[in-house]
Amino acid sequence: MSGAVLLRAEGVGKRFGGFTALADVNIELRAGERLGLIGPNGSGKSTFVNCISGDFAAHDGKVTLGGQLLDGLKPHRRARLGLARTFQLPQPFASLTVLENVRVPLLFAGEAAHASARAFECLEQVELAAKADKLPKELTQVEQRRLELARAIALRPQLLIADEAMAGLSHAEVDQIIALLLRMNAAGTAVIMIEHIMRAVTEFSERLVVFVAGRKIADGEPREVLAMPEVEGAYLGKQ
Template sequence: MTQIVTLKGVSKSFGALTVTDAVDLAVESGEALGIIGPNGAGKSTLFNLIGGALQPSEGRIYWQDRDITDLPAAQRCRLGIGRSFQIPHPFVGMTVYENLLTAAIFGGDAQSAPQTCRRVLELTGLMPKANLQAGSLGLLERKRLEMARALATSPKVLLLDEIAGGLTEAECHALVATIRDIHASGMAVIWIEHVVHALLAVVERLVVIDRGALVAQGDPKAVMADPMVQQLYLGIDADDAA
């Protein structure tokens, strides 16, 4: 498989504070990658660097073989990087369909935007809500809409930032089923999540970040069984784990 997003030595500092520390990471086309770490570990900053909301202080970012380090977020979106945000902020006075149409046109394909929107509405289960104002939606539907807006830009890589947070168990299961369908379509997914059981139900590889640095990666079950990861993320001492 080909590498679609690659980070080489990527760091981000704000003054004396380093929030991303020399990260090397490659994501393959069609891969489902999970990212975990304590609060403040730098996970969302990593997404901001991949998506173009932030520029790295050091290192380079590649889209396939193209250096995109200096490209703004809008151009990265049109290349194929779609992103959802932890807190949904839809256009509340517009309908669900209008939100998707805006995203599809922003993604650069105005001619096929209506067909794209219909496909995304069906994929995310939002078709029955298509003509409702976004401001009337409950939390699960807003989360789905946040993901759907990213999908409407026709991405090749979908960045999901803690999309399962705040959902009930049943809602979480429903969302996981949708993300599985998205991944099964061949789309690469990079998912930051604190709801670990949801993440493990989808991802094929797991990365752990602490203090801006990548500290572990590999098979999800093996990573979660690592005593260092249990101590770092779950607060389990190695002696207790044994």
């Protein structure tokens, strides 16, 4: 289910002091595509997401979404252009209810008029509508992950980047999140799944990209990528 090029990252690089966290990363993603991004701890996956979302300013390269240059735009501007990401550690507003948490991105984007209705719709999509009036701390871990996803999809993104949305979840809970991401994808959203849980990545992804030490070392059909000796050596061998 892939269309025109949606995201194009060219030569993206990021340094922290003298340390190069990301170097010359080129990734192209088509509309509606499902991409898995894997790599060992510290290989630069979240740094890449942060450079795409605008949470970090990249030192090198350029990023376009639907042909529009994102460089220099703040995260909320990128969100309005159709880019959504979840954080590796869910970051809900603790004093706001579940529903209010999903309303926040809508209010921020100037969509106050229908914010409550749309927020409730998102909670229904992630099967959290019954908990709309609870506080985030009253949710289980998997429910908090689902809330994080509801907040991310509120603005109907063209691209959703899920950064380890399944870490720490049980087998059945992982299945719930995969099903959710597949539903969002079926509705037209391209998804980048960053994940250490290999069965989730292989079940979900049409294409796999592998990072090692801040560089992309593979990009292609999942089975072929996983069979590459350098991928096995650098990544799977350490599992």
